Amino acid sequence: MGEAPAVLTVRGLSVRFLMPGGREVAAVNDVSFDLAPGECLALVGESGCGKSVLASALLGLLPANARTRGTAHLRRPAPTPDAADDGVELLAASEETLTRRVRGRLAGLVPQSPAAHLTPVRSVRSQLEETVRELTGTPRAALRAAAEAAAARAAFPADHLDRYPHQLSGGLAQRATTALALVADAPLLIADEPTTGLDRDLVDRTVGELRRHADAGHALLVITHDLAAAERIADRVAVMYAGRLVEVAPAQDFFGTAGPRHPYAHGLLEALPERSFTPIPGLPPELDALPAGCAFADRCHLATDRCATSPTLSDGVACHHAPERADA
Ligand SMILES: Nc1ncnc2c1ncn2[C@@H]1O[C@H](COP(=O)(O)OP(=O)(O)OP(=O)(O)O)[C@@H](O)[C@H]1O
Numbered sequence: 001m002g003e004a005p006a007v008l009t010v011r012g013l014s015v016r017f018l019m020p021g022g023r024e025v026a027a028v029n030d031v032s033f034d035l036a037p038g039e040c041l042a043l044v045g046e047s048g049c050g051k052s053v054l055a056s057a058l059l060g061l062l063p064a065n066a067r068t069r070g071t072a073h074l075r076r077p078a079p080t081p082d083a084a085d086d087g088v089e090l091l092a093a094s095e096e097t098l099t100r101r102v103r104g105r106l107a108g109l110v111p112q113s114p115a116a117h118l119t120p121v122r123s124v125r126s127q128l129e130e131t132v133r134e135l136t137g138t139p140r141a142a143l144r145a146a147a148e149a150a151a152a153r154a155a156f157p158a159d160h161l162d163r164y165p166h167q168l169s170g171g172l173a174q175r176a177t178t179a180l181a182l183v184a185d186a187p188l189l190i191a192d193e194p195t196t197g198l199d200r201d202l203v204d205r206t207v208g209e210l211r212r213h214a215d216a217g218h219a220l221l222v223i224t225h226d227l228a229a230a231e232r233i234a235d236r237v238a239v240m241y242a243g244r245l246v247e248v249a250p251a252q253d254f255f256g257t258a259g260p261r262h263p264y265a266h267g268l269l270e271a272l273p274e275r276s277f278t279p280i281p282g283l284p285p286e287l288d289a290l291p292a293g294c295a296f297a298d299r300c301h302l303a304t305d306r307c308a309t310s311p312t313l314s315d316g317v318a319c320h321h322a323p324e325r326a327d328a
Helices: 051-058 095-102 124-136 140-153 170-182 200-215 227-233 251-255 263-270
Strands: 008-018 024-035 040-044 066-074 107-110 188-192 219-224 236-241 244-250
Touching (some): 024 051, 040 200, 051 066, 051 188, 051 219, 219 227, 236 263
């Protein structure tokens, strides 16, 4: 983490879904992390490990059968310490606070399914103009130019602004939702799978834009299973497995010579075609029947009797058998 006070401070965040018959799905388990202004944290892990549920919890977008625990504090970085505002406790915030202060204003979201987030019966221009008016109070006469400027920030082409969502390719729909997410210059941007389904050129442009956004002082949480994209954007990597963070490491160490320390994180990297292309054997546990100990033990070549007790995240890794950091 950088030296500036965190924009987002998450402590002990857990999410359970209450299912029919009393079953409980433990989608996020005791997650804690900080995110500083200008920092990009990539949250990585296999499909279904809880990444999107975590993002939805932060923005108050969980369905009614969800129960959250823990705290998640979001605040605007202050130009001076005495100008600091108290920010918002996201998990305790009312729907009104989330709508009026948080979504779009303090936290922008580039959603996982852009097309589903755009209103199908309105052109991109009209959706951008409305969002600009609501979030920035721009007067009507200046709306057109402000919406065009917002589109340009996300490299959405001006000559496509009058199109409707069904007339956009996946890449352009993603640019439109990115433009909407950037309108209010929120201090936190959450991008959920921003590169999924894009061709190589668009992946490059998206990665570049997101990195520039962080470099301009915004805190950026990128949720992705694209490790190559994570390597290019992130300052730090947080690896999630069965709803828990199992490793949080500087990206340089994680992708560099030091490498990951958790056996699951190691396996994720080694599964890449440009590495040894060896998949991790087995499957993750069901989230409604998590073992009492380490959730990865069943798939882990290092597992011993000690793994019957759950390791906590300490010094950046949650594993009884993780190697010490070389510089520790
Ligand atoms: N409304 C819900 N009710 C019950 N379980 C849910 C609900 N929403 C999500 N889950 C479960 O929570 C778990 C985590 O889902 P999540 O979408 O966060 O995974 P993810 O890591 O983002 O994966 P992906 O990359 O596929 O989106 C999954 O097992 C999912 O089935």
